[in-house]
Structures are given as C-alpha cells and as structure tokens.
Amino acid sequence: MLKLIIADDERVIRETISRLIDWESIGVEVVGLCKNGIEAYNMILDESPDIVMTDIRMPGLTGLELVREISQSDQRIQFIILSGYEDFEYAREAMKYGIRHYLLKPCNEEKIKESILKAGEDCREARRRLAEKEQQSLMTKTIRQDIVYHLLMDGISLKHEKDDGLKKRLAELEEFYGQYADFYQHPCRLYYVYFLEQQYLEKLLGRLRQNEDKSQKQNIFYGVYVKNTLLLFCYEALDTGGLKAECGEASDSVTVEESAYSTLLELLEAVLVRIRRYDTIYAIHNFKPISILNNQNILPHIQNIYLQLEKSKGDDAGKLCAELRLMAEGATQADFLKMLGSSICIHLPTIVACSSVEVAELMKEINQSEDIEQLRIMTADIISRIENELCLTGQEYGVLVDKVMAYVEEHLSDKNLTLKKIAEQHLYMNVDYVSRQFRRITGIKFSQYLSDQRVKRAKELLMDAGTGKIQYVAEQVGCGNNPQYFSQIFKKSVGVTPGKWASQMQNK
Structure with missing residues (x-):
C-alpha cells in the first residue's frame, strides 16, 4: 500500500477528496488530512508518506514552502500540487523542485485518480531503483538471504492454526519482518520441482549455486523441500527451460511448474498452507537443506x-x-x-x-x-x-528510543532532521518500524517530540540571547531557514511568540 497525505486549508476539499475515490482498490491508504502546511510538515515527519497532495496556498507553510522543506531531506516523496488559475506561477516555481504532478481546481474524480496513479508509478520506480542499489550491498544480500528461512520457521511453528488464524499471524510476522524484506511491492514467482528424490537434491542445489555465483543479478532468494518436491521462490521470472535442463542434469524424472503471486506475503501463505502437513520439512538455506520441523516443539x-x-x-x-x-x-x-x-x-x-x-x-x-x-x-x-x-539501569525508554533521542539532542540544529534520516542513515532500520516503536514507547509522535525539544532548547538560548537574536536562536534549533515555522511551534507550545517570551523573561 502506498501512503497518501492530503493537505488543504479548505475542509470541504480535503474531506471530499478523501471520500471521492476507493483508495484501497488502487493500492493507496490515506494516512492523514491536514488543514495547513505546518500540520502537513509534521505529519510527513511522522508517517513518511509516499505521496503528498497539497494545496499551493495554505497558512503556516504554503504548499511551495512545504515542497521546498521536504525536498531538501527526502527526494522520494511524490508531490501533487493543487492550485487555482491565479496560482499558476507558484506551481511553476514548484516544478523547480522536481514536481511532475499538477491539478487545477476544481478537479474531478477521474483527474485525481489519474494523477495518483501516475505518482504511484513514480513511487514504485523510485523504490525499484533504490532496491537495485541496495541489492549491490553485500550486507543487504546477506540479511535477505536469511530472512525467509526464519520467517518460514516462525510460520511452521504456527502449524496448528486454522487458515484464518495463519493469515492473521502471518500479518503479525510481516509487521516485524517487514523491516528486512519487501512483502507488498513486488510480484513473486514460485517454481515447483516435482519428483526430485532427496538423494538428488544436493546435486541440483550445487548446480543452482554455481549458476547463482556466475550471475550478476542474484534472483532466487529461497526454497523449501518436502517429500520429493522442491519449491523455489524468486522476484524475477526464471528461464523455465534452463531450470528444467538443470533439473534434468540432477535427475531425469523431474518436472517443473510455475505459479505467480502478486506479493511475497501471498506466496508465503500459499507455501505454508501446503507444507505444514508434512512431518519433515527442509529449508534451503545457503543452498543447503536444513531440517526445521525437527525443532517444532522448541x-x-x-x-x-x-x-x-x-x-x-x-x-x-x-x-x-x-x-x-x-x-x-x-x-x-x-x-x-x-x-x-x-x-x-x-x-x-x-x-x-x-x-x-x-x-x-x-x-x-x-x-x-x-x-x-x-x-x-x-x-x-x-x-x-x-x-x-x-539489565542496564537508567534507561527510561529503552535502547531504540534512547538512540533516537540522543541523535536529536546532538543534531537539533540540522534543518533537515527527520525520523526517516535517523532511521535509515544512523540506525539503518525501517522508518515505519522506528516510528511505531517511538510512539508506542513514548506515547507521542516523533514530530511532537522534535518540536518540544526545539522549544526547550530555544528557551535556553533566548534566556541568554534575548529578543535581538531570534534568527540566531531559530538557526540553532533547526528552523533558521523558516523563522515563521519556528515562531508557530514556539507559540503553539508556550502561548506567546519567542520575542514576547524573551521580553517577559528579561523583565522578571
């Protein structure tokens, strides 16, 4: 599912758009409606959306300012600009930041849907490019090689669940394993190699490994063997003829069939339903068969x-x-x-x-x-x-949140500070997972915590700097390029502007 945020200061417009389309049918989830640019900015920090549909004129931050601020820290978000005829020059300015999608008010369901679908294609293409880049990383390949093996072990341990229960538990497993593997964005292929006797299994795996080592693009990511049947999983389609030839070299009695699935999660559900009934199951781990059902009780x-x-x-x-x-x-x-x-x-x-x-x-x-x-x-x-x-004492929130908070404290003056940046560049973790854990453990969203820390630091600086250095204080708390945003978050928290608060403190 692609995540969408809609931002417009006119309530009727944002709510109408949110109800106008069957979002689920086109693979989109509306994660938030925002009434101004500040609210949209904070929600982007918390939700890390794929698409943001924003009005060009809004209080707090205009749509153009929102695009400029976010584009500095996250180039992958696709923006759709909403504007009237008189705002065309603003929209033209937004194009300088790589904005490709533009809607002129009033717009109908068909135009909105078309722009969302095009933006979605751009999102998926950006993800594919990123995935290809990550595939070049040895560490990424190593961890993805292992992830399906452990997910299968977890799934097999649910073997007494009914199908509905299995589907529910698989969704729970996906929430955890989703930080490592792509469960929803790419279609998958499943190849059944039938009538492969166990004595020929390692020979075939050896030949597949040789081909894998020679190939520049590692395709097969995992497999399972049960009762003379080998199941191979991969994202890209294999050369079925070549696979049959390799199987024939190992044993001349085998046959190969192919099935396609829209997602990895759908494939794993189908595989687990088929293999749970067997007494002995082998996961193909590093091109070696390892029994995983023998440990079913533990x-x-x-x-x-x-x-x-x-x-x-x-x-x-x-x-x-x-x-x-x-x-x-x-x-x-x-x-x-x-x-x-x-x-x-x-x-x-x-x-x-x-x-x-x-x-x-x-x-x-x-x-x-x-x-x-x-x-x-x-x-x-x-x-x-x-x-x-x-067992260490003094940790109020736990290691994950403590690391996020420590990074914020050290880099508060960074105008491009986001949870996405912390998660991906410092923790090397999935931003959605870190966001959920941060909110679950602290009880507040990351954007709120960041705003609170900026106001707290600003108060400390204002006590020394006074009213004459508001711009300096704004820069020190990461808002130097947007003093209006600094003033808004300060006033929202304290009740008065930074200048007035500093004057009150000096007069006490």
Whole structure:
C-alpha cells in the first residue's frame, strides 16, 4: 500500500477528496488530512508518506514552502500540487523542485485518480531503483538471504492454526519482518520441482549455486523441500527451460511448474498452507537443506522468549537470556546453533536497537562457521549483549528510543532532521518500524517530540540571547531557514511568540 497525505486549508476539499475515490482498490491508504502546511510538515515527519497532495496556498507553510522543506531531506516523496488559475506561477516555481504532478481546481474524480496513479508509478520506480542499489550491498544480500528461512520457521511453528488464524499471524510476522524484506511491492514467482528424490537434491542445489555465483543479478532468494518436491521462490521470472535442463542434469524424472503471486506475503501463505502437513520439512538455506520441523516443539518457545524480551528489563530479562543460554549450551548440532544464533540476530533490532548492518555481519559470521564450539561462543556473546543492555539501569525508554533521542539532542540544529534520516542513515532500520516503536514507547509522535525539544532548547538560548537574536536562536534549533515555522511551534507550545517570551523573561 502506498501512503497518501492530503493537505488543504479548505475542509470541504480535503474531506471530499478523501471520500471521492476507493483508495484501497488502487493500492493507496490515506494516512492523514491536514488543514495547513505546518500540520502537513509534521505529519510527513511522522508517517513518511509516499505521496503528498497539497494545496499551493495554505497558512503556516504554503504548499511551495512545504515542497521546498521536504525536498531538501527526502527526494522520494511524490508531490501533487493543487492550485487555482491565479496560482499558476507558484506551481511553476514548484516544478523547480522536481514536481511532475499538477491539478487545477476544481478537479474531478477521474483527474485525481489519474494523477495518483501516475505518482504511484513514480513511487514504485523510485523504490525499484533504490532496491537495485541496495541489492549491490553485500550486507543487504546477506540479511535477505536469511530472512525467509526464519520467517518460514516462525510460520511452521504456527502449524496448528486454522487458515484464518495463519493469515492473521502471518500479518503479525510481516509487521516485524517487514523491516528486512519487501512483502507488498513486488510480484513473486514460485517454481515447483516435482519428483526430485532427496538423494538428488544436493546435486541440483550445487548446480543452482554455481549458476547463482556466475550471475550478476542474484534472483532466487529461497526454497523449501518436502517429500520429493522442491519449491523455489524468486522476484524475477526464471528461464523455465534452463531450470528444467538443470533439473534434468540432477535427475531425469523431474518436472517443473510455475505459479505467480502478486506479493511475497501471498506466496508465503500459499507455501505454508501446503507444507505444514508434512512431518519433515527442509529449508534451503545457503543452498543447503536444513531440517526445521525437527525443532517444532522448541520454535514456539523461542519465539515467545523474543516477544517477552521486547518488553522486559532487569531480572526478568536476565531470566529469559538464561533460557536462551541454556539452549545454546545444550545444543549438540551445528545446524541448530546456526538457527538459534541467526534467529536471535534477526530479533536484535526489536530488543537492543542493533542496526541491520550489524545484524548482517553477525549472521554472516554464524552462517560461515561449521565449528560447533565456535558457534556456541558466538551465540553466547550475542545473548550476553542482550543481557547487558536490558539489565542496564537508567534507561527510561529503552535502547531504540534512547538512540533516537540522543541523535536529536546532538543534531537539533540540522534543518533537515527527520525520523526517516535517523532511521535509515544512523540506525539503518525501517522508518515505519522506528516510528511505531517511538510512539508506542513514548506515547507521542516523533514530530511532537522534535518540536518540544526545539522549544526547550530555544528557551535556553533566548534566556541568554534575548529578543535581538531570534534568527540566531531559530538557526540553532533547526528552523533558521523558516523563522515563521519556528515562531508557530514556539507559540503553539508556550502561548506567546519567542520575542514576547524573551521580553517577559528579561523583565522578571
């Protein structure tokens, strides 16, 4: 789903647009309606929308000022400008910032829908370009290689759920794993390789790995093997003839069938429904078959520990870590330790705010090791890291939020400071996930917290600078290029303008 914000100071216009179209049918979710530019600016910080439809003239910040402010920090948001005939020169100015979509008031349903669809195409193209860039990153490839394996383990641990329950729980898993993998934006392919006896499985996987190593674009991202059937998942279509030829080299009895799915989540739901009934399931991990159903009794327990660790501190966290440590110490198989260690790694960002780069590096070390004692030590070290961080005193909000707050404090003068920038460039995490966690833990949106911190710092500076240096204070709190915005957020919080507040303080 693409996220849309509609900003217009005329209530009837913004509400009419929000009700005019069946947004869900075109893959769009309206996440907010804003009555002025300031409100739109703050909501963009909180929601990280894909598309913003904004009036060109609004109080607080005009649509043009809004475009200029946001374009400095996020080039991927697509803006649709709403304006009247007399505002055409403003709209022409907006085009300098790369705005391609323009609607002249009054506009009908067809024109609005057409502009949204075009903006949506631009969003998806921007995402595709970004995804291709990320694919070139070794760390990104490493972590995506592992993610489906762990999601399958989580899904298989739900094997007693009815189909409706499975769909609900898969949606819950997607909320967590969505920070690592694309569940909604790209269609997927599923290839069934039938009549492949287990004795030929590793031979075929070896040939597929050789082809993968030779290919500049790594396509197959995962697979599952159950009872003489291999299932291969990939985003891009494979050369079916070539795949059949490779299968024929491994065993001449195999056949290949292809299915298409609109999303990864839809594909995984179909796969899990089919494979849950088997007694033995192998996940193809790093082109090696690893049994994951043998651990079915312990998988739900491990998942429950992760859920509790997200909410625990002190002695409670220590007891949960002790359970994980006992599992690692008692393990007799390297495969189980790899599963446990990499599974803990994947959940680290929700527990101790570990970046995705760190996760990828840890998982790479684990997956490359075959020594059981070395794996045991690595897993124990990761558990100790969790224990040390969760048992520290003095953390009011937890590691993730503390890191966000510390970054804000250090970079408050940055006029382009956004949660998206903090999440992607500092924490290396998904901005939607960080936003949800920040609001859940603190009880306020990030934009509100940022405004509060700017006002707090401004008061400290105004006490020394007085009324004559309002512009200087605005610059120091990240609003130097927009003193009007600074004045608005200060007055909204304090009740008077910065200048008047400074005068009152000096006269006391």
